[in-house]
Amino acid sequence: MRIGGSTRARGSRSRGPRSRGQGRGRSRTPREARPQSRPAPDGPRETGTVKWFSRSKGFGFVIREDGDEIFVHHRSIRSDGDGRGNLRDGQRVTFVAVERSKGWQAEDVSPAGD
Numbered sequence: 564m565r566i567g568g569s570t571r572a573r574g575s576r577s578r579g580p581r582s583r584g585q586g587r588g589r590s591r592t593p594r595e596a597r598p599q600s601r602p603a604p605d606g607p608r609e610t611g612t613v614k615w616f617s618r619s620k621g622f623g624f625v626i627r628e629d630g631d632e633i634f635v636h637h638r639s640i641r642s643d644g645d646g647r648g649n650l651r652d653g654q655r656v657t658f659v660a661v662e663r664s665k666g667w668q669a670e671d672v673s674p675a676g677d
Contacts, residue, residue, distance in 0.1 A: 604659045604661050604670045604671055605659075606659045606660065606661065607659070608657045608658065608659055608671075609627060609628065609657065609658055609659070609660055610628060610655065610656070610657050610675055611625040611626055611627045611628060611633070611655075611656055611657075611658065611669070612625065612626050612653060612654070612655055612656070613625055613626075613635075613650045613651060613652055613653060613654045613655075613656060614626050614632060614652070615652050616635065616649070616650040616651070616652065618637070618649050621636065621637040621638075622634065622635060622636050622637065623635055623650060625656060625658065625669050625672070627660075631667075633658075633660060633667050633668065633669045634665075634666065634667065634668045634669065635650070635658070635668070635669040635672055636668065637649075639658075639668065639669055639670045639671065639672050640672045640673070641671065641672065641673040648672070650672070654674060655674070655675035655676075656669075656672050656673060656674055656675055657672070657673055657674075657675050658670060658671060658672040658673075659671050
């Protein structure tokens with residue numbers, strides 16, 4: 564098939580040169596350019612008990628003093644220097660509850676007694 568002076572196979576599309584891995588998906592900021600920690604959230608500190616936390620998944624839940632569960636993400640845990648916070652099931656923690664688009668989340672989480 565002849566189109567505008569050039570020949571190309573029927574059904575093929577010219578997409579031009581494309582760099583591998585660019586142009587699709589989410590843009591990611593290089594790790595070194597990302598902020599290392601969030602500022603501490605405002606609000607009263609609460610105390611709770613870790614219901615469960617999966618280090619491999621990077622999240623878990625804390626049981627608040629009133630019995631409700633609150634989500635906790637590894638980025639919200641004060642880390643011991645390895646860059647990825649960790650909690651143990653049954654561990655007592657303090658945190659600030661923050662309302663996010665998907666519900667309440669524990670921020671600035673640290674072991675109770677710190």
